[in-house]
Amino acid sequence: MRSEPRVIVVANRLPVTRGRGEDRAWDVSPGGLVTALMPTVRERRGAWVGWPGSAERGIRPFSHEGVSIRPVTLGDAEIRDYYHGFSNRTLWPLYHDAIRTPEFQRHWWRAYLEVNRRFARAAANTARGRDIVWVQDFHLQLVPGMLRELRPDLRIGFFLHIPFPPEELFAWLPWREEILRGLCGADVVGFQTAGDAQNFSRLARRFLDLDGTDTELHVGRRKVRVGAFPISIDFSEFDQIAARPETLARAKEIRKRLGGRKVILCVDRLDYTKGIDLRLATVEQMLDRGELDPARTVLVQVAVPSRETVQEYADLRTTVEQAVGRINGEYSQVGRVAVHYFRRNLSREELVAHYRAADVMMVTPLRDGMNLVAKEFCASRPDLGGVLVLSEFAGASRQLRRALLVNPRDIDGTATTLREALAMRRGDGRQRMAILRMMVRRHDVHVWAHEFLEALA
Ligand code: ADQ
Numbered sequence: 452m453r454s455e456p457r458v459i460v461v462a463n464r465l466p467v468t469r470g471r472g473e474d475r476a477w478d479v480s481p482g483g484l485v486t487a488l489m490p491t492v493r494e495r496r497g498a499w500v501g502w503p504g505s506a507e508r509g510i511r512p513f514s515h516e517g518v519s520i521r522p523v524t525l526g527d528a529e530i531r532d533y534y535h536g537f538s539n540r541t542l543w544p545l546y547h548d549a550i551r552t553p554e555f556q557r558h559w560w561r562a563y564l565e566v567n568r569r570f571a572r573a574a575a576n577t578a579r580g581r582d583i584v585w586v587q588d589f590h591l592q593l594v595p596g597m598l599r600e601l602r603p604d605l606r607i608g609f610f611l612h613i614p615f616p617p618e619e620l621f622a623w624l625p626w627r628e629e630i631l632r633g634l635c636g637a638d639v640v641g642f643q644t645a646g647d648a649q650n651f652s653r654l655a656r657r658f659l660d661l662d663g664t665d666t667e668l669h670v671g672r673r674k675v676r677v678g679a680f681p682i683s684i685d686f687s688e689f690d691q692i693a694a695r696p697e698t699l700a701r702a703k704e705i706r707k708r709l710g711g712r713k714v715i716l717c718v719d720r721l722d723y724t725k726g727i728d729l730r731l732a733t734v735e736q737m738l739d740r741g742e743l744d745p746a747r748t749v750l751v752q753v754a755v756p757s758r759e760t761v762q763e764y765a766d767l768r769t770t771v772e773q774a775v776g777r778i779n780g781e782y783s784q785v786g787r788v789a790v791h792y793f794r795r796n797l798s799r800e801e802l803v804a805h806y807r808a809a810d811v812m813m814v815t816p817l818r819d820g821m822n823l824v825a826k827e828f829c830a831s832r833p834d835l836g837g838v839l840v841l842s843e844f845a846g847a848s849r850q851l852r853r854a855l856l857v858n859p860r861d862i863d864g865t866a867t868t869l870r871e872a873l874a875m876r877r878g879d880g881r882q883r884m885a886i887l888r889m890m891v892r893r894h895d896v897h898v899w900a901h902e903f904l905e906a907l908a
Pocket of ligand 1: 613720796
């Protein structure tokens with residue numbers, strides 16, 4: 452009997468980072484993608500091709516917990532142009548509804564081409580005959596096409612973690628055909644939602660003059676499958692942490708320290724796509740109008756620092772911190788702060804304790820591929836407590852239909868929904884949460900990885 456083919460993951464970042472200890476040993480990085488894919492790659496004796504995250508040179512391939520690690524080196528100028536430039540200042544804003552204006556720079560594009568070529572070569576050198584290669588995300592959209600030229604014998608998959616924009620936006624890109632051609636090098640191109648998949652198929656048909664449907668494209672003699680594979684989380688991990696007595700005790704303590712008030716929780720990367728500024732504006736308006744009483748309700752915003760060298764991110768941080776300062780200046784008292792703002796990473800245990808302490812979780816991005824925080828919150832509520840307020844513009848809203856859905860740009864509408872969430876009857880909330888949890892449990896990250904690899908096999 453032949454064994455299952457090996458899986459080679461190709462991603463911008465390696466699944467391991469250098470530890471801070473004296474020996475600088477490699478540790479597995481926290482994060483959903485790594486948790487999802489490491490077991491599969493390990494089981495299939497596979498490999499992971501990626502950038503170690505610094506300009507350090509000369510790192511030799513090595514093996515970590517049964518996974519072969521293949522570092523791709525980037526120089527300082529490449530990190531600036533391919534990563535901070537083309538990935539974070541051209542593609543990221545363009546693919547998120549142009550919430551910030553994308554910048555188009557030819558030298559960024561040249562670096563993107565060069566780095567994608569290096570990843571493709573590294574993947575070609577790593578893969579053996581029947582291996583499956585799974586390329587991840589917007590940093591590496593040219594890799595499937597480049598890899599197919601080098602190794603037409605391989606099965607190649609691609610998954611995009613962020614939204615794929617509609618025609619009116621994607622057409623701005625001076626290199627739109629190259630990107631579409633790069634993606635069409637894959638056998639399966641996966642997206643978070645059916646809408647993203649449809650945007651891609653239509654654009655490929657229009658700009659590359661291909662035949663096909665929304666779910667299948669004809670590229671020469673090959674058929675490319677296009678579809679939605681909504682990513683998820685490790686449900687049981689969150690569920691189990693949430694049920695531990697230590698977690699419950701910590702959640703209780705958090706609530707007590709917040710003065711026994713109703714807790715509105717928000718957890719985001721500090722990114723302009725996440726709608727943090729509009730959310731604070733909504734809460735500020737509610738306080739101004741007396742629709743929220745700071746003696747009875749408190750907002751907790753946990754924000755992880757992100758991409759701080761990019762100007763738009765530095766500006767967002769200033770805007771958010773000014774808003775928090777203004778609200779607290781107006782509405783806090785000694786021993787009773789209206790908005791608690793933490794700019795830091797929480798450990799998994801601490802994060803789950805916060806999820807368990809919340810009465811209302813607000814996840815209100817302006818655009819988001821999926822949004823895992825929404826799913827993590829549901830998985831962390833085995834008590835069926837807590838109400839989820841979720842933006843229609845998060846991919847997660849396609850699955851989590853029993854959340855209270857909002858348009859975050861509609862401040863009045865969001866305020867009304869937040870009031871409804873705070874006043875929701877226990878039975879109603881529990882019923883909604885039970886359905887949300889069932890959804891996340893049935894479609895966890897292991898199902899996601901399995902379904903994609905099945906489609907590719
Ligand atoms: P992100 O934009 O990073 O991911 P998201 O899906 O919400 O967004 O994932 C954020 C992760 O960071 C979550 O696992 C969350 O727990 C963690 N996190 C956030 N704040 C934290 C804090 N203060 N402390 C500790 N952990 C924190 C991109 C896309 C998303 C898509 C994912 C996966 O933008 O749309 O869902 O990839 O495909």
